[in-house]
Amino acid sequence: MKKLETPIATSSKIIFDDSDDEHESMSEDEGEIERELEDVTFEELQRARSDGSDMVYKKPNSDKKAGRVNKNRPMEISSKKPVSRFREVIQVPKKVVRDPRFESLCGELNVDGFKKRYNFIYENTLPAEKQELKKRMKKVKDPEAVNELKDQISRIDKELKSAAPKRTENDILAEHKKKEREAAKKGKQPYYLKKSDIRKQKLIEKYNELKESGKLEAFIEKKRKKNAAKDQKYMPYRRPSEQGDE
Known part of the structure; x- marks a missing residue:
């Protein structure tokens, strides 16, 4: 009897050594071409394409410029x-x-001394400038220039008006401190002014000033009209529909 031969399992995978070698050689050629084309300019590539030739010559290494020819x-x-x-x-x-406000080298700010040193701006400089602008405004005929001078005068008036109450308050506080120092020397307890006392x-200072200048009655009349207008605003009144019904 003939013995049955057992089938031998064979792998379906076939190894092609030649194809792998070809693939490796192709990849090496492509890498070499890429390295050659790195130093080729775009102008040379265009010229090679226009001529119909695919040959691109690699530049010699001698054409490469050094990093720095001279140290200068x-x-x-x-x-x-x-x-x-x-x-x-x-x-x-x-x-x-350096900010002088926060530097110890610049010393400490003396507010009273600063105001005394620069008080001439509000007492002499700004009023003199205002008078000069008024004289110039009388001579100028251009309406735009006149409006500009008026704006400058109004700005000076605002500065003087805003500075006057501050100076009055500072004078009141300075006078009060002077009196309290003298009282403290005699052994009395110091009294600190409240905001209501300052007001x-x-x-009182404003009243005395208006009385001396003769503008007290006009100021009181103006205040009275202003208060009357405020009272008139909040007074009850009849609606037009109610008056028509009557």
Whole structure:
């Protein structure tokens, strides 16, 4: 009897050694071509295509420029590499900015002394400037120039008007401090003015000033009209429909 031969399992995978070698050689050729084309300019590629030839010659290494020919020349950097936006081109000594308000080297601010030193601005400079602008306004005929001068005069008036109450309050406080120092020397307890006391003292000062200048009655009449207008605003009144019904 003939013995049955058992089938031998064979792998369906076939290894092609020649194809692998060809693939490796092709990849090497492509890599070599890419390395050659790295140094080729776009102009040479266009010229080769226009001629119909696919041959591109590699530039010799001697054509490559060095990084820096001389130490006094600037460094040559590739245009392919992006340059940072902020870079230190020239070394400049750093400037140290000092604020005199927070520097101990500048000393402490003496508010009273500062106001006394620069009080001439509100007493002499601004009033003189205002008079000069008024004289110029009489001579000028251009309407635009006249309006500009009026704006300057109104700005000076606002500065003087805003500075007057502050100066009055400072004078009241200075006078009170002077009296309290003298009282403290005699052994009395110091008394600190409240805001309400300062307001009362300011009203007294204003009253005396208006009385001396002769403008007290006009000021009182103006205040009376203003208060009457306020009262009229909040007074009840009849609606037009109610008057028609009657």
